Amino acid sequence: SEIVHEDVKMSSDGESDPASSSDDVQSPVRVRLRNKKISTEDINKRLSLPADIRLPDDYLEKFNLIGPALFEQPISRRLRRVSLSEIGFGKLETYIKLDKLGEGTYATVYKGRSKLTENLVALKEIRLEHEEGAPCTAIREVSLLKDLKHANIVTLHDIIHTQKSLTLVFEYLDKDLKQYLDDCGNTIHVHNVKLFLFQLLRGLSYCHRRKVLHRDLKPQNLLINERGELKLADFGLARAKSIPTKTYSNEVVTLWYRPPDILLGSTDYSTHIDMWGVGCIFYEMATGRPLFPGSTVEEELHFIFKLLGTPTEQSWPGISSNEEFVTCNYPQYRAERLSNHTPRLSSEGVELLSKFLQFEGKKRISADESMNHCYFSNLGNRVRSLPDSKFKHNL
Incomplete structure (x- = not known):
């Protein structure tokens, strides 16, 4: 069978892609939006989200209350980060832990499911020792993977930072x-x-x-x-x-x-x-x-x-x-x-x-x-x- 792998253009820490902040102010999408309800597709496009994402019900309602204001101006990094957080990115409760896949010196890997897309994910939970902070290997992995977007490199979907752990959310491979x-x-x-x-x-x-x-x-x-x-x-x-x-x-x-x-x-x-x-x-x-x-x-x-x-x-x-x-x-x-x-x-x-x-x-x-x-x-x-x-x- 012929294989096509589409790469999701979603930056895991909510940094906006250059493309999403330099749209022409008078884009037809925005002009159209003044006269219609905002749809999931509009939000997905605006925030560069995966197409299969399921937005929380109240999130869409809130958007339609605010009106198309968000779509009128270039989106700032801060606004994008806040929006992603409201949708559920960066939160542990967005992911359901299923089986334990393996344990290493500083991390445990679980198979999980994203409530946002219903897709399987791999959750790499890195324990944070109080006196040490995040292990340098974890920081290195995060900073490198954020910049590597390729069909033959595992995709980092999300990063969750709590007091006790740093969890990296990866696409799941069998x-x-x-x-x-x-x-x-x-x-x-x-x-x-x-x-x-x-x-x-x-x-x-x-x-x-x-x-x-x-x-x-x-x-x-x-x-x-x-x-x-x-x-x-x-x-x-x-x-x-x-x-x-x-x-x-x-x-x-x-x-x-x-x-x-x-x-x-x-x-x-x-x-x-x-x-x-x-x-x-x-x-x-x-x-x-x-x-x-x-x-x-x-x-x-x-x-x-x-x-x-x-x-x-x-x-x-x-x-x-x-x-x-x-x-x-x-x-x-x-x-x-x-x-x-x-x-x-x-x-x-x-x-x-x-x-x-x-x-x-x-x-x-x-x-x-x-x-x-x-x-x-x-x-x-x-x-x-x-x-x-x-x-x-x-x-």
């Missing part, structure tokens, strides 16, 4: 890639492997163009709905990359998907930190098993070198002066053929995989570049020119 793999007996159809990889690259390319690195790519952070749309989630570790000279902590990416330069202590990240993880996920989708399932940094590097060959000064300039590398004294492995490990991948697929799995970050293929690789040629050209808010494909 499962993550890890569950998807489990459910299909670790054998994803090769065409779906290609579709999922392309969508992952599309979402990443959008982030990377905005200088946002995800830094924690793994199957558990890739969500999939029943229409086969894949979306990047969990931006708690993501960073907006500002100045290239800035160094970050090297304790970020989950071990199995962490690139060798980061494992060996590099703190000079760029967008290529995510591309190694893409390679590991691509392999896992194609074979049904993780590529480098190490339990310690040393073991992780051991697995990497065993498959790709122990690096030398020729294959990785500067490696012989890396203290951690020298201390571990790895055996001299010769590189194995990737194709021997990935029988279900075409030669183009193997070639693309090897472009992700480069020791040096700067040698890895970018998300943007990889979308034009010949491995994807049978998806057609239209898929590359889709607007950010849509993803059409055949599953």
Whole structure:
């Protein structure tokens, strides 16, 4: 079936989109409104709300009492925020908690339902410790996601701040890639492997163009709905990359998907930190098993070198002066053929995989570049020119 994903233009904290505050004062909608009752559609349009929203009954009545005054002037951010709050955004009672989906170090995720749209949502409840305030990872996630609007990135619908918790309201997706793999007996159809990889690259390319690195790519952070749309989630570790000279902590990416330069202590990240993880996920989708399932940094590097060959000064300039590398004294492995490990991948697929799995970050293929690789040629050209808010494909 052909898939169309419409992106809702709703800013979760009630900030107005530029478009909604710069309407021509004499717009026909406003002139018309002087002589007729205000409808739900008028309000939805004015406040950039999702089309399926159910406004409280008294809200419409109140609007018609005030008359079309609101529609006569450009809407201010404050007025929009007040309006959204009256409708029920930013309030815990607007959402019904259903099942608990999972628990992390600082957050619990619930499946829920929005009383405004009757749609399912995911409620990520972040506990606020009094002495600490909001965890920086939560603040980072909120500020980044507010600006990322893309069909292959999970949508943040609402933010609820109470004294005890910060709740992020996301669109609900049925499962993550890890569950998807489990459910299909670790054998994803090769065409779906290609579709999922392309969508992952599309979402990443959008982030990377905005200088946002995800830094924690793994199957558990890739969500999939029943229409086969894949979306990047969990931006708690993501960073907006500002100045290239800035160094970050090297304790970020989950071990199995962490690139060798980061494992060996590099703190000079760029967008290529995510591309190694893409390679590991691509392999896992194609074979049904993780590529480098190490339990310690040393073991992780051991697995990497065993498959790709122990690096030398020729294959990785500067490696012989890396203290951690020298201390571990790895055996001299010769590189194995990737194709021997990935029988279900075409030669183009193997070639693309090897472009992700480069020791040096700067040698890895970018998300943007990889979308034009010949491995994807049978998806057609239209898929590359889709607007950010849509993803059409055949599953």
